[in-house]
Amino acid sequence: MAANEESSMRIRPEPESTIPLENNQVTEETGEIAGAGDTSNAALLVEIKKLRSELIATTEENRKKQDEMLQKFESKMEDMKKGVSEKLQSIEALTSNDKPEKSDSTRNVASSKPVKQFKLKHVFEDSNKFQENVSNFSLDEDHDKVNWYINLMRRNNHLGFYVGCEPIAPADDKWSIRTITEYKVVGRKKNDVMRTCENCYQTDEGWGFSKFLDWEEMNKYCLADGKLQVEAKVTIIETTGLGKRKIRKFDESQEDVSDVILVVRDTKFYVSKMYLAAQSPIFKTLLLGNFSESKQSEVKLNGIDPDDFHYFLELLYGESAVDGNVMRAFFQGRSGTTGPKVPTF
Known part of the structure; x- marks a missing residue:
């Protein structure tokens, strides 16, 4: 029986090699x-x-x-x-x-940005002979209707260096000019001496340094044949109260004595047709001629600055083009000396 069982069993032969599926x-x-x-x-x-x-x-x-x-x-x-x-x-x-528009007291105030920059230059003769506490002025220079000058003096064995200004015709008794000024003494062999400060001018007195440079050092490093060259670079930051004063009014207060309004930008001028026509042939043609403007109660004028037109009307109405402030400024000055400026004709 065992033999029969053994003969009936089939034995599957083993393959020569077996490769797992995961290794395929x-x-x-x-x-x-x-x-x-x-x-x-x-x-x-x-x-x-x-x-x-x-x-x-x-x-x-x-x-x-x-x-x-x-x-x-x-x-x-x-x-x-x-x-x-x-x-x-x-x-x-x-x-x-x-x-709202700015008031008259703030209308002339400049922006925070520099409104103007210029440089003053002057060569002082015989600087080594300066007297103690005696001012030595440069010539005046006009920058936007303001006279600027340099003032040097010998003080306590030092060189005093100042810059001053004076408006020619301020629009207001209270004026101010705020500046940043660079003071410079030109030395030999580029031995320049410079200092900077911020000033606010409200009078014609100068601003600067009473002990800008030691007197002996100035003589040793800066003088050339007794000549001293100085410069002042002025940057104007803000101004108030400057400009020509307006003498006559042409605003609403003149409405009862006017018969036409001239509009320049946003400014209205209340004036008389007949008076302007008598003073100017241009106004005669415009206001009394065969133009549409002659029948209008308001006439708009383009391409004109309101302030310039105001001063022009003042001239037509008989106001002087030069006021008292201009005359006083004309007869006062320095011209390199401590005495008054004498006009020449």
Whole structure:
């Protein structure tokens, strides 16, 4: 029985080599799976390659779409920012238009930015012979109707260096000029000495340094044949009370004695047609001629500065072009000496 059982059993022969499934390798060169000879694996590999290529193409397309969407979004954001900025500017413009005009006391105040910059230069003769506490002035220089000068003096064995100014015809008794001034003594062999300070002029007194430079050092390093060259670079920051004083009024207070209003920018001038026509042929043609303006109660004049037109009307109404302040400034001055300036004719 044992023999029969043994003869009826079939023994499956072992293969020469066994390759585990997890160790199978796909070779791209042949498209076969190492360790297996089934041809269906090659078709599977081709399908995998195809799917992989499609996946890469889809990913690239999605990335491009994302980039396009991002660019569109950024463009819309920029347009929104621009629109908001324009609206804010419009609001600011409307707000500024509603602000009241500056009063007469602040109308001549300049902005915080420098309104003018200039340089004063002068060579003082026989500087080594300066007397103690005696002023030595340069010639006056006119900058925007303000006379500027340099004043040097010997004080306690030091060189005093000052810069002064005086308005020729201030519009107000209370005037001021705020400056930043750079004082400079030109030395030999570029041994220059410089100092800077901020000043506020309210009178014709000078501002500067009483001990700008030691007297012996000045003689040793700066003098050349007794001559001393100095400079002052003046930067005007703010001014008040300057300009020509307006003598006559042409505002609403003259409405009862006027028959026409001349409008220059936003300024209205209440005047008499007949008087202006008698003084100027241009006004005679404009106000009494065959023009539409002759029948209007308000006539607008373009391309004219209101202040200049005001002074022009003052001349037509018989006011002097030179007031007392101008005359006083004309007869006062320095001209390099401590005495008054004498006019020559």
